[in-house]
Structure formats: structure tokens, C-alpha cells
Amino acid sequence: MAGEEPTAVVETGDALAHDPAFVERGLSTEQVAERVARGQTNDVPDRASRSVKDIIRGNVFTRINAILGVLLLIVLATGSIVDGMFGLLIVANSSIGIIQEVRAKRTLDKLAIVSQTKPVVRRNGAGGELAPREVVLDDIIELGPGDQLVVDGTVVESVGLELDESLLTGESEAVHKDPGTSVMSGSFVSSGTGAYRATKVGRDAYAARLAEEASKFTLVHSELNAGINKILKLITYLMIPAGLLIIYNQLFSSGEALGPSLSGMVAALVPMVPEGLVLMTSIAFAVGVVRLGRRQCLVQELPAIEGLARVDIVCADKTGTLTENGMRLADVELVDGPGGTTLEAARTALAALAGNDPRPNASVLALSEALPDDPGWGEPTAVAPFSSAKKWSGQSYGAHGNWLLGACDVLLDRDTPTARRAEELGAQGLRVLLLARSDRPVDDALAPGTVAPVALVVLEQRVRTDAKATLEFFAEQHVDVKVISGDNAVSVGAVASSLGLPQGDSPIDARTLPDDREQLADIAEASTTFGRVRPDQKRAMVGALQSRGHTVAMTGDGVNDVLALKDADIGVAMGSGSPAARSVAQIVLLDNKFATLPYVVGEGRRVIGNIERVSNLFLTKTVYSVLLAFFIGISGVLATVFGFDPLPYPFLPRHVTIAAWFTIGIPAFLLSLAPNNERARPGFVPRVMRLAIPSGVIVGVATFVCYLLVYAGPDQTEVEKVQAGTSALITLIMIALWVLAVVARPYQWWKIALIVAAALGYVVLFSVPFLREFFALDPSNLAYTGIAFTCGAIGMVLVEVSWWVTGRIHGERRRVFASREDLHAAP
Template sequence: MEDAYARSVTEVLDFFGVDPKKGLNDSQVAQHARLYGKNGMFSLLLARVRIRFPIRSMLLFSQIKIMHFMPVMNTIYIPYAGASFWKLVLKQFDDLLVKILIVAALVSFILALINGDTGLTAFLEPSVILMILAANAAVGVITETNAEKALEELRAYQADIATVLRNGCFSILPATELVPGDVVEVAVGGKIPADMRMIEMLSNQLRVDQAILTGESCSVEKELESTTATNAVYQDKTSILFSGTVVVAGRARAVVVGVGTHTAMGGIHDSMLRTEDEATPLKKKLDEFGTFLAKVIAGICVLVWIVNIGHFHDPAHGGFLRGLIYWFLLIFPDLMFTNHSFVPTKIAVALAVAAIPEGLPAVVTTCLALGTKRMARLNAIVRSLPSVETLGCTTVICSDKTGTLTTNMMSVSKVCVLHTVQHAPVISEYSVSGTTYAPEGIIFDSTGHQLELPAQTPCLLHIAMCSALCNESILQYNPDKGNYEKIGESTEVALRVLAEKIGLPGFDSMPSSLNMLSKHERASYCNHYWEDHFKKISVADFTRDRKMMSVLCSRNQLQIMFSKGAPESIISRCTSILCNDDGSAIPLTTSIRAELESRFCSFAGRETLRCLALAFKRMPMGLQSLTHNDENDLTFIGLVGMLDPPREEVRNAMLSCMTAGIRVIVVTGDNKSTAESLCRKIGAFDHLEDLAGYSYTATEFEELPALQKTLALQRMALFTRVEPSHKRMLVEALRHQNEVVAMTGDGVNDAPALKKADIGIAMGSGTAVAKSASDMVLADDNFATIVAAVAEGRAIYNNTKQFIRYMISSNIGEVVCIFVAAVLGIPDTLAPVQLLWVNLVTDGLPATAIGFNKQDSDVMKVKPRKVNEAVVSGWLFFRYLVIGAYVGVATVAGFIWWFVYSDSGPQLPYSELMNFDSCSTRETTYPCSIFDDRHPSTVSMTVLVVVEMFNALNNLSENQSLVVIPPWSNLWLVGSIILTMILHVLILYVHPLSILFSVTPLSWADWTVVLYLSFPVIIIDEVLKFFSRSSTGMRWFNFRWRRPDLLPKGESRDK
């Protein structure tokens, strides 16, 4: 029943056919269970898309097992179940590049079997490839099995039991047994088990903490009257008790109107379940690059086939047709199975291994993990590695107000009392410092001077007594969390904290005495003092008509009533006012009353403070109970103004976001005027700025025409009176405009938007649901930490871009090496296992060290990068093609040098080297086994390793010379190069390793040639960097790889 809030009690009861005095009978329960369903947390049948990280992106459709169908409100609901373990494993291999590697491993395995090789290296190549893929699958499965944790955490907010009226009797039943129409009794401390409509009040009032649903710190007073407002939000539905919220005061009965997913909490559950996890901007670029690589591999294989058409007539193949098939990578049974018969197949395997940067996933993951470690020192705990680089291109931060920009702790900031100046009464203000529940703060007078002993002023002393005694909350210290917590109303706890800040009269109030107490004792030391010295006799609870609460206390031969409540109610019942000069009471004149009302209006209006008035009255001895008639002829003590204060560091953080080109939208369920006042305080708006077009309520925004909504989204800075669905809608709308959205929050109500955002940021003190749905958690609940995290994210992306470029240029060099060798018709320069070693180890270590390049000083002074920014732009791609071409040519040159020029080589004519495959069919002066010698491939591999070490130094900066940024600016890179060379020397000179990698020790002459061939890569890149710095003519190279076919439908590249 979705409109129960707008219907009267009688209409709701008649709709379900329930007697409020007897409840449902057994037959009605069975009928309603069939018609509406029971109170379980179910989820809609849907197909979910997930993107894995870190190796390749894969579309994973979660499997939904149909256990049973349950009709609920004419809709079929199905319990959600995730994919089985083995299906998750198989899905990790559903990727084009992964499939290419699997085929490469399979072909390599078959070749080893056909050749009959049983040595150590026979199955090394396929084994290494398969181990890489297995590691990838393990990471993917671990990520997937953790994906549903947020949904499990959400179920913890469902009540376990409920007090239900059935067949005329109350009984305790599991909350899951509730059906619509059940009459349920709720009381203070209890959790609401389902969405329910109030039908009877059993106490003076009923207040419910709805913070987990709305995010607002103040509890909501519930009432029996229906709500007539159209487009009512949760805060407006005062007759509805929402599932998962907690009763903080009072007792009442209500009828169940919504169960399962037809509750507010169930709606959040389904919204989270519907949310698709999407790839980060960097990951999308890597996916595009992966597809591009697959096409490059296919293109090069075709090109190798074309350029070798002249070899089809080679007698070794038995004719043109067999030569064509041979070079088309097909092997017939009647072919001679020699090593060289598989050259084309080996070329294909080598190309697959060379073109795919197997080490890139591990390097990306490692560098992101190192970045998360640095961010953890800033109190930003990263739960999802890809989200690290997403921070670097964030353009909009949708920040929850309560608990994120504010402390979510009501705090008294102003106190008004009466003074006399030259015998004339004057209302003066005290300012109170402190923005948390910590019982520490300073009280300043109207001139800004600190009060050393506030309790020695009569009015403040009476305020402390009233705050401590007319109070039903608890302030305590939580040693596990290391902070002070409340039990009860946040406004009452704020008064307890104020009593602690005022202190006690005499020696006990000295700060040195209080500081000697433990935090547990200090939490309510002053409050306990007053509670020990006064005995509570009677309490007149708060009611809506009186708008006040009173407590009768006695001490020795004195009985006194303390009252607190709405200023207009308290002031109207007062006839005198306490003077702060000497503690005497003087008549409350019309002029003083008007001044108090003016001050109250100023607090509530301009400063948006929540105001309470405090008063007292001496009562006759022997009185045992209070009546409403006793609450007259009161003596006014003072006016206190409190608020959920903004965090002290938020203003500077907002300024930093503006400087960095990041727009902040404050999102809150609070009313518009209160939120606008806060935004002015934190610097989101100027104090005199016209907020038209910048500030909207959810209702105002929904009523805008489509075009105006689009324009509003481009300027919006404040979004008020919102519900969870509005937050999710806002994130979706911003993302549709190609904004990269970060959403912050701490409550259950924020979870759907946190999951939908490009990066969800939860508060450390937030709910488990919010944390599980987020990508990052702020351990210190500090909005300013986001700014530091964004700076770190930008630096990580810049470094990530550098090492990706480094690895791409290295892989280009390997592909060029294999391609040139195939075109020239010379033997394989490098074996696949050698390429794997280079890609994983010798490339991986320097690439990881590049991730430690220092952060640029202006990283937060530039606008966020565009989501469609290519990892490698046109000019840079040209640069790395040049570098890669030289790497490939140098590697092949080292191979040819050994055969043609080396003193330790055969010194063959170059023509003999080009016709090596026909060696067995003609007479030669050298044995054909010379072409299987490990020496030339060792020279090639060493050239490739050393030239890539020099190339790593080139990547210290994109455009700056090594003279400006020398190698020692990144000692991690220097260390990684040294370690890489040590490892390479080990595989050359340690016997078992040299056999595994088919290499042999090199002589000093060989090493000299290696250095001659490798060093020029430094000179070439320095020349290219010079052109990058000085030539504007290179700008025309900076095109982007646009791939419209890979974009989601409706998404645009340009912003």
C-alpha cells in the first residue's frame, strides 16, 4: 500500500480488513501471505553486468537461480543467488586477449608434443602463460565473491522479532513472518520490522531515528494524522514508520503496510542489486588498446604471409600450393615434421606473446596497490584498486551533507542570557567552541574573551543544571572507536555536552582537575554531579501541543522544576527572567520578551540554529507529580542555539576543489534554508550570492522540463529534501552528461548512489552497508581527505600513463623484432619463453618503479582530464613507434651481427642466413645445426633487455630531458634497473637457468656490441623530447583513438 501516508487510520484498517483491537486471524494471515507475501528481503529478477580488474575487462552476467516464484503486488519476485564458483572461474577467461594467450599456449604445447622434446624447456612456454592466466582468474574470482557483501550487510538492518497482535493476543514473532495488515506494537529502543502506518499513540509522543534512511541526525516525531502533501518525501510522511529505523522515544501501535522489497529499505536493496559495476576510464582505455592489439596481431600475421609469397615455390615445401598452406599456418600429416616446419606457427605464437604485454596487469595492479598504501597514510582506505585512478578524472563530487560536510553531532554554538548595563537589561550572547560530542570546549563572552570558570556565572550555572537534569539521553566514551557517542536524542546530548563545557562551581570545575579524569569518567562527570545532588521525582514528557518537557527535582529542603522546549512555548509561560549579574530574577517585561523573540528569530533564520529555551520554577515541598498547569509562572534562564556544525577543514577543501576544476554538489535531506546557510559557511556560495539556478529541492528539480533539467545539472551546487532514489537519479543524470562522479555518504540511504557513482566514498564512521557499497572509505570522516586523495589519484594516473607507455614501446619493439626477422627470412631471433621473461620480469620491475615518480607540484591546479583522453596520444604514439622500431631493429641487428661478423660466430654470408630453411636440401660448408645455436638469440635478448633499461630512464618524464630530471630523481627506478640486470646475468651464467631460457654466457666483446646497439635509444628519445617541448607543429599529431563502436549506447566522447 504505497499511499498509506495519505490515508486516514480508518481507511488503512478497512483496506486490510483488520480489527485494531484483535489483529488478523489465522485465515487472514494465510490469505495476506498468499496475496502480498511475507517480510523477506527479495530482489527482482535481473541480469547484472560486472567488469573485472586488473587484467582484462570481462562482461560477467550473474546467474540467478529460480528457486520459487512468489507473487507480490502482481509482480514476480525471485530470491537472488550469485554465480557458482566454477562459473565465476570460467568467466574470467571470457576475453579476446586472454583467448589469444590460451591459443598460443595450446599451440606451443602441441608443438612440444609433436617434436618429441622432453627436456626442461619443452613445456615451459605454455606453463608460464597458463600460470599468468590462472593468477588473473584467482584475482577475478576473489573480487566477484566479495561483490555481494553490501547486500548482506543491508540485511542486518532488518529487525529480528516483532510484537504482533493476532487473534486478539500479543505474541513475539520473527519479523520475517509479518504480513501486510498485521498490528504491531513498537517501543523505545526497538527496531521497526516493516513499513507501518501509525494507528494508536500509547505515549505522549513517538520519536524515531531515521538517520539510516534519510541521513539526517535529528529524530522525527510521528503522528496519527495523514499527510496531504503531493510528492511527499520520507521526512514528510510523519504517519509512517519505516523498516530498519529505531524508536528513540515513546510507544505506539501501527499496522503493517509494506513488506520485503515494498519497504523503503527493500527499495534500497533492489536499487543496489540493479546497479551495474562499470569499468573505470583507464580500464576502458586498456580494453580498447587490447582490442587494437588483437587486430595488430592478426594484421601482422597476414602481412608476414603476404611478404613471404616468394617463398611459396621453395622446394622444401613440395610445390606452390603446399608452400601457401605452410605459410598459412596449416600443417599436413605428410609434411616433414622438423623444427623448421613449424616456423610460421612459432612466428604466430611469438607474435601473440610479444604483442600482448603480459606484465602490464601485474604492474598496473602493483602500482595502484602502492598508491592505495600512500593514500591509507592520508586516511583514505581504498577498497577497489581501479577507483584510485578514477579519482584523477573526477569532475563532480556529490557530497552528503550530514556526517560528511558536518560532524553529524548536534552542538550548542550560541547561548543568550540577560545582563544589565547601567541598570538597563540587555540580552548578550556567549559563543561555545567544539563541533563534536567530546566534552571539551571554550565559552567566549560577547567581546570574544574566554571565560575561565563559566560555572561561576549564575545563568550558565542554571543552564548546566537544567541541561543535565531535564534530559533523558546518555553521553559515553567508546574505547573501541576512540570517540564519544550518544544514546538518545542528539539535541539532548548536545545539552549534556554543554553542561560538561560549563563545568561545576568551585575547585571541581578547574580544567586541571577534569583533565586528570579518564575519558570514560570525563564523558558525563559534570552531568553525574548534578544528577547525584538532585533527585528526580517526576517527569512531564514532551507533547506536540505543549512543545516542552519538564522534570521535578528535589535537593535538601528545595524542590525545583526545570523545563526546556520550543522558545515560543517557554517564553509565553515565563513571567520573570534570571539576571546573569547576581542571579536574581527580574520581571519579564514586554521589551525583554520582544528582544528574546527577535534573537530567537535571528538564530533560527539567518544562522539556521535549532533553538531551545530553558526555564525553572521553585515548587512547594511534598509535590510528587507534575501536571501541565504547573508549567506556568516560569523564570526564564536562557536561550541555546545548536546545529550540526560544519567540519573545520571543509572550507579549505572546497576551495581546493574549485581550484582543481572539481564541482561540489551538496546533497541532503534537510530543508533548503538550513542547507543554504551551511553552504555559505563552507564556501560553496558567497554570503550575498543569489542562489537561483544553483539550489534546488528534489521536488523543484523533478518539476523542471527536460531541457531546464539539463541546464540545471550544469550549474547545480545544492540539492535538498532528497530521498535515496533522488541521489541515484542525480548520479545517473550527471554521468549521462559525461561527468565523472564521486559520491560521498555514510548512511544506508546513500548505498545505491555510492554503487552507481564512478567512485563511491564512504565515511569511516558510516554504516557497514555504505562501506561495502563504496570504493573508498575515509577513515577520519574528513571531507578534506578527498582532496588529498584526488591529488594522489592524479599523480598515480600520470605515473600509470608513463609506465604503460614504457611497456607499450617495449612491446612494439618486440613485435618489430619478430616481424623484421620474418620479413628478412632469418631464423627466430627470440623464443616465446624469452619474450615472456622480458615482458614479465625485465619490463615489469622498471615499469613498477616508474610508478614512484614524484608528484607534480601543479597537480591540483589543472582541470580534471577528460574521460576520453587517450593513454597514448597521436604524437606520443608516433614517438613510441619510433622508439619501438629502433628497439626491434637493434635486437635483430644483434642477432645478425653474431652470424655475420662475430669472431665467435660462423661469419656466414648474409644470403646464407636468409636461406637457412633450405640448408638441409643443399650442400653447405657449415652444419645446419648452427642455426639452432643459443648464442645469437642470447645476444638479441640481451640487447632487448639493455635497450629497454635505457628506455625506462627515458620515461622519468614525458617531455623533460634526463639533464633536467636525472636518473637519481627516482632511486626506485635505478634500483629496479640494477636488479633487472642482476637477474638477467643470473639466467645467462647460472647453468640450470640458462638451459630453461635457452641462453648462453656472453663474452666481453658481445657485451660491448650490446651497449653500442642499446645506448642510441637515449639519443633518439632526447631528440623527440626536444621536438615535443619546442615545436608547436607537433600538435596536429595529437589525435585521439576514437572507437565509437566500443562506447555504451548514447555516450559521447566529447564533453
């Protein structure tokens, strides 16, 4: 019986759908409760961060923790707890990762709830906003321009209702929907109004199935994550032979007892693992999410922070981005012509048009605020909703006539005095609409027919106070801004020009743009301001710019921006924008401030630049660790084959632990969170390798040479062994500190302080008797220590020379000290 219940409910729902009273009132409270009890709810996973349980599991059970855990058990089996200090890395890595990701999760979840699309659902005879998860089977959901469908259903009301299903099918043509036709979740309303009954909810809905299959929804590509994964794969390939060699040397060739052999093996293997690289990357992204969250910026896909930092072109819509959403009716100016009438009659018609629009846009809202009185014309006999494609709307009122409201340059001949007057007003930055009569009903297939102008409706748009400063920021950062608007080109140009945008006074009417992508790309690259751009043209312009190698961000808030937002490398939507725009964007500015974008760009640059620095440190350590393991391991093979004296590994696990403290661990953590205003560039992996490989080779070779020079042979005493290991460690630390000094450039006061503090940390470790004994350090042999300092100094010089030479070879600008621009970003 339980299996038959859903069928019965569906049949009941179909029966209810044909009941006009049900369509009018929607489900009752009791009917909703019945469906909830049956599990017929829209229970789909929220688009938010992973659960706390998954966060803990993901940070504890990692490949790196597993490797370190096994090595820790080996060291503890030898009875040396001190040498197991590196095991604290497991606790530190997991704890820091969990704390930061949970903080980011809380921020994301709070912002996601604020940004969540809330459909208007009819219940008990009234419409009200509900969370998508609260929708149940057979709910009547109202629709208006920009609304996105949250479940599948059947249309029950339609007034010029047209849906854009491009997010599901790829087809950009809007589809007219009459009552009785099926609609799918994921599509959105491009024009008109209506309502539909939910027939499939939860995981049965089309968009939910697509999301699970990941066939249409793709994440932003992250060069950073891809690069780090590539590096980790390479490291794995290197670690296998190096690890096998060092294991053979320590266990079978060195001739040492089992305990010291195991300690040396672990000491060689531990620094090969870039244990902090993935952690620091996660922390940098998580902290970025929290910082942007404080500015009411919802990052729906983490790599979007990185992506926006790489953007070199920002395509911005005018309305809602450069100007405020709200408008004010400034004037109704009568025009001479066949549609001539009194000013009072024109204002009456405008009041009727505004009062009978169920989903008014910003322009109509301005009219309804200025003309609130009901003219008493009753319900319109025909309605033509506004759409971005046709640029006009209309209502017919029988004996009161057929009225149009729309773009002057669409409804008028450009050579008429009225059109020229509209352009004059538009050149002042005003928005101008035409009120006109038509000779046929507005829903006629040949509408608008013959247009008889009545009046120019002049609306004031308020330019955002922070728009000019934002455009200046992008100009300073060599990021081009393109204003792409559906409004009149002259009006768009006036706004762009007032903000100081280059070529803003030479706007291009998109109706003259070619269809050829190459020609379109030429014009899009050369110009900055475009008006009368259709939604499909916005999408085409984004694609044309991308075809020229540009990384394009698109900002917008309306349904006409959805296609371009989806195709852009990074889509940025305003929080007050349409649900469809917010759903396809990777970043949502909940405070609706275009001025927040520079902070997002800055955060992306901080993440990318700092992770690159940190990667240099960790990979340098991996390179010199692998190289040392190869050298020591090969000595064991040569000892077996040719009878040479084998070399035991020079360090204890505690030595490699303290070597990483001040050359990598603490500095890397601080550098990963520091301000960084350098523009993101492609080529993350090659650039990191250019520094890490030469530096790692220099550290490894210099350390090995120093060890060879101070090694007293297989008959060395325990004191000589400690002194030799200490000398090699001094050489390693000196050069590693210089690598840190190079990576930290260009210098600011706090970076210099960081390097000095790191050096002083080692001075303390080598100077305090208790610490020397605890960490098995003995620099008392002045001859050995002199050799160590000499090898270290030579290595430091080689690292410095390598840095300058690679910069010259690859055309990279090298700076030792920060410029004023860098200092502006200092903490």
C-alpha cells in the same frame, strides 16, 4: 497444493494487516519460522564481491591464458621443455590474480556487512534491527527519516510519512503515504515516521527486479578499463595478420625443420600477447581496495577509486562532513514579542518536542540530552515532522499550545530584531533554531500560520579537527571545494571561513539562486560556500558544474544529500549517515572521517598513474613483437615471390621469456604498486600510444636491422644462428631497458635502483656460463656483439629524443627527477 500456499499466506497477511494487535506486535517466532520454511524470505544477492569460485574461474579461464596454453602445447610437442617456460605465466597470472582478488573480496565483504542497512523490524511486540536478508513476508518494518525500504509493502502506520521515490521513478517530489497505500523497495523516507507490512520480498520486490534488469542502477564509468579494452581490441586486429605472416614464414618459407620452425613461430607470437596488462590492472584495483579497507573505506564500485582521482570539484555538506555529527545545547535565549514566555516554559516546551520525536535528528538529540525530564504533556495531538524542504517541525498539545522548532530565517521576517540576533549568533559558527508558537495546529494545511517567536535555541557544532588539513590538501592538488549546506548561510560561512576556505566569509543564500542552469553554473563555479540549499538545489548545482566539464564528487550523510550523491560523478557517504545515502554512494567512509578522502584520491592516482606506466611497457613489447613478426613474415612472402633468401625468426621462446623478465615483468609489478601522486588526466589511450608506438617501432626496427647485419644466410651454422639471435636480443634488451628508464620517470632513489637491478640481471644472464648455455646465448662473437651494442645505443638515443619531442608537441611537462612533492609520496 504446494502452489496454493503462497496465496493462502498472502490472504492471511492481509487479514493480519487489519488487526491492530498484529500491527503493534508484529510476527511471532513461530510465524517467522513458518515463512522461512516456505521460502518467503528476502533472499536477494548481497551487494558485495563475486564468489571465490567465480574469482578462480575468471582468473584461470581467460582469453590470454587460452592463447598462451595453445602455444605452450605446440612448444611441448617439439620436445623443448625449456622453451615452454613462458607457460609459467599462466600459473603466475592466475595465482597472483586469484590471491589479490580473494584478499580484496574478504575486505569488501567485511566492510559491506558493517555498512549494511539494517531495518527495524517488529517481532514479538518489540522492534529490533535485522539484516535485510532476515526479513520475511508480513514483517512489520518501522520507518524514520533517511530509512530506505528494503522490500515492497503496504503502509500500516503514518505520522507525516513522506517517501522520496526518485531512485526508482526519477521524480524528486516527496509523496505522502497514508495507511493502506503501497510502497516500493528502493524508495526512502524524506520526512515523518511510520511502519509498513512486507508484501513482496526477495526477487519479487521492485528494487530487486530493477537491479537484475540493470535499468536504473549503473556502474561508474571507468576510462581506464574502457581504454584497456580498446587497446586490446586494436592489438587483436594487429595480431591476426602478423600471426598469419609469421606462421606462413616459419612453416612454409623458412626451410627449417618442423621443430625449429614451430619454436620460432611461438617465439614470435608469445610476446604479442600483453599477458600482464589486464592482470596488473586487476591487481592495482584489488590492492587499492585492501589499502582503503584498512582505513575503513568501503568501495562499493571499484572504478570509483579511479573516478575520485579525476575529480576536480568536491561538494561537501557541512554537518557531518566539516563538523562533527553531535551537537551540544549552548543556550536558550528568550526573545521579546507576542510569544513571550518564561525561560522555564520555553525549556519545558523544548523537552516535550524532543521527548516525543520518534526519530530525532542531531539537533533534537542535543535537546533531549540537555532536557531529559518529561514535562507530562502527554502525546501530541498533531505532528509535523521535519523535512529538508520546509526547514521546520512542530507538535500540537491542545491546551499547551502549538509549538514550532525550525530555521530562524524561514520562520521569521529577516528585518526583525530576533532574526538579526540569530544571524549574529550564526556568524560565530553556532547553529541557531527558533522555538515559536503557532496560531493553528501544526498539521493544518496553512501551517505554520502566524508565528510568535519564543526563544532562540543555540547549539554548538564542533568543527572536525582534521577538516582544515583536508581542505588544504585539496587546495594544493587544485581541487575546488564547495560547501553546500541546508543550514543558515551565515552559519555555514562562519564554519567555512574558520577553516580557511576561500570566499568562506561571503556565503550565498541558495534561496537567491536562479533556476537557469547556465546562470547557476556561473555562480557555482565562482563561489565556494552556500547555505539554505534545498535537496533539489544540491542536485541542480551538481548538474550545473558537470555541464561545465567538471568531474564532481559529492559528500554527505543525510537524506537531503541523496539526490546529489546519486547524480554526482562520485558519491561519498559517511558510515553514520542515513541508509539511503549509503546505498546510493559508491564510496562509504565507515569511520565518518572527511580526512579519509585524500587517501582515497591518492589511491586512485596511484592506480591510474601506475597502470599507465605499466601499459606503456606492455604495449611497447606488443608493438615491437608485431613489427618483428611483420618484417620476418614479409621476408618469407618476398622469398616466395622474388626468390629471396627467407629469414627465420631470430629468437627462441626462451629468449622472449627472459627479454620480458627484467624489462617488463618484475618492473611492471613493482611500478603497479608504487606510490604515485600525479593528478589523473583524461586521454589515457592517446597518451599511452604516444610513448608505446614510437618506442615499439624503434625497438622493432633496430632489432631487425641488427639481425640483418649479423645474419649469415640460409647456410649459417648452428653456432652462427645462436650468435645472430643473441646479438639481436642484446639490441632489443638495451632499448627495452631504456624504455623502462623513460617510463619510470621522474626518478626517485628506488626507481633508479630498480633500473640498475634490471640491467644487472641481464649482465648475470649473459655472464654466467651455465645460464648462457641454458638460455642458448652466445655473445662471444665480438664483431656481432659490437654491432648489437651500436644498434642498441642508437635505439636508446632515438627513444630519448622521441620522449622529449612528443612531450613538446603535446604540451606535456617532462621531468627526469622527482620534485619534493613526488618525494613525499615515495615508499
